[in-house]
Amino acid sequence: MARIGVFVCHCGENISATVDCGKVADTIGKLKHVAYSTEYKYMCSDPGQTLIKDAIREHKLTGVVVSACSPRMHEPTFRKACAEGGLNPFLCEMANLREHCSWVHEKNELTTEKAIDIIRTQVEKVKLNSALQPIRVPVTKTSMVIGGGIAGIQAALDIANCGHKVVMVERSPSIGGHMSQLSETFPTLDCSQCILTPRMVEVAQHPNITLYTYAEVESVEGFIGNFKVKIRKKAKSLDEKACTGCGLCTTKCPQKKIPNEFEQGMGMRPAIYVPFPQAVPNRPVIDKEHCTYYIKGKCKVCEIVCPTKAIRFDQPDEILDLEIGAIVVSTGFDIKHADFFPEYGYGKYKDVIDGLQFERLASASGPTAGAILRPSDGQVPKNIVFIACAGSRDPAKGIAYCSKICCMYTAKHAMLYKHKVHEGNAHVFYMDIRSGGKNYDEFVRRAIEEDYVNYIRGRVSTVYERDGKLIVKGVDTLLGAQPVEIVADMVVLATAGVANPGAEELAQKLHVSYDSHKFFAEAHPKLKPVETNTAGIFLAGACQNPKDIPDSVSQASGAAVKVAALFSQNGLTREPLVAFVNRTAPPMYSTCVGCFLCQSVCPYQAIEREDFKTRDGKIIKTVAKINEGLCQGCGTCVALCRSKSIDLYGYSNNQVYAEVVALLNEF
Amino acid sequence: MKFGIYPGCSLTGSARDYNESVFALAEAFELEFTQIPDWNCCGATAAHNLNKELSLALPARILALAEKNGLDEIIVPCAACYSRLVVTQHELKKDPELKNRISEVIEMDYKGTSRILNVIEWIDKYIIPQLDAKIVNQFRYKVACYYGCLLVRPNKVLNYDRAEDPQTMDIVMTKLGATPIDYPYKTECCGAGFSISRTDIVSKLSGKIIEDAEHRGADAIIVACPMCHSNLDMRRPDINKYWKTEYNIPVIFVTQAIGQ
Ligand SMILES: Cc1cc2nc3c(=O)[nH]c(=O)nc-3n(C[C@H](O)[C@H](O)[C@H](O)COP(=O)(O)OP(=O)(O)OC[C@H]3O[C@@H](n4cnc5c(N)ncnc54)[C@H](O)[C@@H]3O)c2cc1C
Ligand code: SF4
Ligand code: SF4
Ligand code: SF4
Numbered sequence: 056m057a058r059i060g061v062f063v064c065h066c067g068e069n070i071s072a073t074v075d076c077g078k079v080a081d082t083i084g085k086l087k088h089v090a091y092s093t094e095y096k097y098m099c100s101d102p103g104q105t106l107i108k109d110a111i112r113e114h115k116l117t118g119v120v121v122s123a124c125s126p127r128m129h130e131p132t133f134r135k136a137c138a139e140g141g142l143n144p145f146l147c148e149m150a151n152l153r154e155h156c157s158w159v160h161e162k163n164e165l166t167t168e169k170a171i172d173i174i175r176t177q178v179e180k181v182k183l184n185s186a187l188q189p190i191r192v193p194v195t196k197t198s199m200v201i202g203g204g205i206a207g208i209q210a211a212l213d214i215a216n217c218g219h220k221v222v223m224v225e226r227s228p229s230i231g232g233h234m235s236q237l238s239e240t241f242p243t244l245d246c247s248q249c250i251l252t253p254r255m256v257e258v259a260q261h262p263n264i265t266l267y268t269y270a271e272v273e274s275v276e277g278f279i280g281n282f283k284v285k286i287r288k289k290a291k292s293l294d295e296k297a298c299t300g301c302g303l304c305t306t307k308c309p310q311k312k313i314p315n316e317f318e319q320g321m322g323m324r325p326a327i328y329v330p331f332p333q334a335v336p337n338r339p340v341i342d343k344e345h346c347t348y349y350i351k352g353k354c355k356v357c358e359i360v361c362p363t364k365a366i367r368f369d370q371p372d373e374i375l376d377l378e379i380g381a382i383v384v385s386t387g388f389d390i391k392h393a394d395f396f397p398e399y400g401y402g403k404y405k406d407v408i409d410g411l412q413f414e415r416l417a418s419a420s421g422p423t424a425g426a427i428l429r430p431s432d433g434q435v436p437k438n439i440v441f442i443a444c445a446g447s448r449d450p451a452k453g454i455a456y457c458s459k460i461c462c463m464y465t466a467k468h469a470m471l472y473k474h475k476v477h478e479g480n481a482h483v484f485y486m487d488i489r490s491g492g493k494n495y496d497e498f499v500r501r502a503i504e505e506d507y508v509n510y511i512r513g514r515v516s517t518v519y520e521r522d523g524k525l526i527v528k529g530v531d532t533l534l535g536a537q538p539v540e541i542v543a544d545m546v547v548l549a550t551a552g553v554a555n556p557g558a559e560e561l562a563q564k565l566h567v568s569y570d571s572h573k574f575f576a577e578a579h580p581k582l583k584p585v586e587t588n589t590a591g592i593f594l595a596g597a598c599q600n601p602k603d604i605p606d607s608v609s610q611a612s613g614a615a616v617k618v619a620a621l622f623s624q625n626g627l628t629r630e631p632l633v634a635f636v637n638r639t640a641p642p643m644y645s646t647c648v649g650c651f652l653c654q655s656v657c658p659y660q661a662i663e664r665e666d667f668k669t670r671d672g673k674i675i676k677t678v679a680k681i682n683e684g685l686c687q688g689c690g691t692c693v694a695l696c697r698s699k700s701i702d703l704y705g706y707s708n709n710q711v712y713a714e715v716v717a718l719l720n721e722f
Numbered sequence: 723m724k725f726g727i728y729p730g731c732s733l734t735g736s737a738r739d740y741n742e743s744v745f746a747l748a749e750a751f752e753l754e755f756t757q758i759p760d761w762n763c764c765g766a767t768a769a770h771n772l773n774k775e776l777s778l779a780l781p782a783r784i785l786a787l788a789e790k791n792g793l794d795e796i797i798v799p800c801a802a803c804y805s806r807l808v809v810t811q812h813e814l815k816k817d818p819e820l821k822n823r824i825s826e827v828i829e830m831d832y833k834g835t836s837r838i839l840n841v842i843e844w845i846d847k848y849i850i851p852q853l854d855a856k857i858v859n860q861f862r863y864k865v866a867c868y869y870g871c872l873l874v875r876p877n878k879v880l881n882y883d884r885a886e887d888p889q890t891m892d893i894v895m896t897k898l899g900a901t902p903i904d905y906p907y908k909t910e911c912c913g914a915g916f917s918i919s920r921t922d923i924v925s926k927l928s929g930k931i932i933e934d935a936e937h938r939g940a941d942a943i944i945v946a947c948p949m950c951h952s953n954l955d956m957r958r959p960d961i962n963k964y965w966k967t968e969y970n971i972p973v974i975f976v977t978q979a980i981g982q
């Protein structure tokens with residue numbers, strides 16, 4: 056005979072403010088098969104849990120209903136407590152009195168009655184629960200890092216240094232990400248390349264890291280510890296082993312007028328190219344969209360000049376199948392460009408540039424070798440205007456958030472300009488200066504106080520060209536909203552940081568959530584900032600929201616620890632709440648008729664075929680079988696099976712009927 | 723081809739030249755106009771500042787009259803009238819309850835099915851295709867296309883051209899043989915309704931619009947709104963007095979440029 060214990064929690068006042076918990080416990084205590092019923096202020100606290108454990112022993116309970124908050128919050132807590140009290144953890148259920156009742160209703164009789172009803176359903180259900188054993192699944196101790204910016208690099212090195220294998224997948228021909236484009240970095244003004252390139256090399260040389268550049272994730276299946284990943288290695292049209300990286304091909308290629316992505320369009324590159332001199336790997340790729348041979352069928356100059364005969368025009372894309380245990384997503388971000396801003400000329404003025412273009416101008420390895428020269432005529436700008444929050448914090452533009460990095464890099468840009476053009480004037484239009492961070496505000500103050508950057512608090516309404524100058528019209532809100540007009544030689548927009556193109560598709564392949572701006576979503580905004588809602592997939596860097604290098608690196612190390620922790624176990628346990636296809640005695644074997652309709656609807660490809668054979672190997676019957684490692688317990692197959700051969704452990708049809716019947720029956 | 727036309731008060735008053743050029747064009751291109759019978763005031767700038775219902779009822783009555791007379795396409799040469807009519811159609815489409823209420827107020831059925839064209843849309847759709855066959859004199863001048871505020875705003879409601887740096891008039895003028903200049907004052911405020919009450923403000927604002935067009939070497943400023951025209955043209959003596967200048971760049975309606 057069932058002996059159920061019911062534990063009603065007040066959740067401080069969260070539940071007891073609107074539900075009469077004493078009355079609930081009393082009423083439930085009178086139900087048939089309820090052997091024990093009590094209430095307590097905080098059931099999840101140590102005394103609360105002890106109460107449950109003691110009651111299990113004392114009253115020889117066969118099932119427990121904790122009537123408290125959402126099972127998403129504390130089901131693991133109470134299942135564990137039950138196990139410690141000697142009860143199989145799957146004989147514990149939760150009745151959600153908080154989210155489903157006290158939080159959404161006024162204090163009155165009906166609210167208390169509803170609480171009683173909710174508990175009654177769970178009492179009926181738990182009577183039918185059976186003791187289940189967790190499922191053990193193995194862990195493949197190889198991780199995949201998607202995106203080789205500074206965040207991906209840090210995560211890969213940390214995981215590799217823990218002794219685990221890492222596969223790094225980078226979409227572009229080189230790793231390094233945006234950091235490789237930066238000139239000097241706030242708040243210390245140290246050279247970006249100097250601190251980054253040694254790490255890039257370390258990645259390439261690390262014995263535990265396999266690097267695939269010019270590669271993308273094609274598909275991801277499976278689950279934590281056991282992902283099956285397909286990677287497309289795009290054809291570089293090059294035998295990477297034969298190529299010595301001499302670069303002869305890149306100098307001889309006749310196609311020289313392709314806008315250089317690394318220089319943000321401010322320089323040109325050939326069709327066969329290495330994105331930048333310090334690229335890792337330092338091997339060229341052929342850009343098929345622009346190569347004369349791929350377009351017109353003629354040229355092959357690179358093939359002729361290559362001393363080691365490394366060019367392969369007929370190289371196909373390669374698909375790699377990998378077994379992966381954990382994934383770190385670090386695909387970074389992008390920024391809006393000047394053409395996004397109608398009020399600043401839709402990108403038609405050459406001297407209205409974005410922040411990354413300024414980085415390239417200021418970089419010693421950039422198109423001007425570090426001199427600040429304006430793109431239109433190569434002159435040194437005497438008056439330069441920086442516009443912060445271009446696009447960000449602007450709901451009219453669809454970007455309500457603060458991009459977080461631009462206040463700092465704008466101060467850096469103004470400072471770099473003043474250091475290079477001593478007699479020049481730098482003006483910054485800003486909304487607020489957001490410089491929280493170690494030594495950050497001091498950095499901005501330095502720009503204002505030591506480098507005499509003119510900070511104007513106000514927005515710019517329009518920028519237009521007149522007589523070769525840019526007229527910047529704005530307002531100074533600290534001087535009583537006085538209109539300000541600056542005749543500038545160059546304007547730099549600190550444009551909004553946005554999600555990388557392709558982020559949405561990648562999120563869908565990975566089955567991780569993303570927000571309305573297509574940034575990847577963390578599992579919990581405070582307590583799980585590096586996890587995603589899919590177990591085994593973690594986030595690092597600016598793919599989650601715009602962030603600076605120190606934040607990206609810290610988060611990457613956090614993600615690496617999560618991976619290492621996962622790999623420190625030899626196997627994982629999973630909740631056994633999975634589907635099963637019934638088995639009966641021969642000659643029937645199962646009521647399953649082998650139609651395999653279930654197989655076609657299972658979103659997780661968890662349904663397999665099982666053959667029953669005679670001794671001499673002749674197949675008598677083929678029926679469905681659930682792969683417990685893959686099944687997520689969604690129940691789709693249960694609803695579909697025509698012969699009612701499938702059921703779900705922990706949520707069987709009978710258990711659900713019992714809940715419904717409990718509600719229908721007058722109490 | 724038969725269209726409805728809503729002239730509004732300006733075209734029968736201060737902008738008679740605009741009205742005449744619109745009709746002359748229609749005649750030359752064998753496009754027949756029917757004036758919406760018994761039309762009333764669109765509410766202009768006053769109504770929507772005073773009473774929302776009134777500001778919707780006035781244009782709704784005009785549109786309802788057009789529907790009743792089977793005019794599914796109506797030309798509204800004045801940018802302010804155009805804006806009121808389109809805004810009304812938009813508001814009433816959004817809110818069926820309000821639509822019923824307004825129908826009651828105007829004591830007429832209102833469906834909201836008429837297509838409302840501003841003069842540039844009309845030219846682009848009906849004049850340009852026949853232009854080559856009819857053109858006598860190409861308008862070979864450097865022009866500053868001035869759109870003013872109401873032709874393209876509010877952008878989300880009108881859904882016409884882009885709010886910053888609009889293009890449609892420039893494109894039409896190019897097709898007429900003109901060379902539009904890159905002109906940042908396209909949608910800057912001319913002073914609008916202050917024309918009567920604060921001529922000093924109009925002089926200051928319109929003066930800047932004229933100055934930039936002159937500075938960039940335009941031969942003419944092209945407009946499609948009676949209000950803009952009166953501020954830039956009729957107020958020219960005030961402008962020249964205010965800025966101590968002698969600007970004499972002509973301001974002409976886009977329809978006049980074709981008929982020239
Ligand atoms: C103008 C400007 C100036 C800045 N200055 C500073 C500064 O001075 N100091 C500072 O701390 N921070 C600065 N930052 C911020 C800094 O750039 C970022 O913090 C940093 O780049 C984030 O690194 P990440 O690895 O997360 O992303 P990213 O650098 O964007 O790298 C992402 C990588 O992932 C790859 N990738 C993208 N999608 C895929 C895919 N689907 N599959 C495979 N690979 C993919 C990309 O090719 C790229 O290599 C600046 C940013 C800007 C825009
Ligand atoms: S074949 Fe293509 S990549 Fe090679 S040299 Fe010619 S254009 Fe350049
Ligand atoms: S970081 Fe500064 S410039 Fe960037 S969006 Fe936020 S407030 Fe604006
Ligand atoms: S749907 Fe049911 S009967 Fe059909 S194969 Fe699946 S389990 Fe068997």
Ligand code: SF4
Nearest residue numbers: 657686687689690692
């Ligand atoms: S319960 Fe869902 S995941 Fe499991 S086998 Fe059925 S359909 Fe697939």
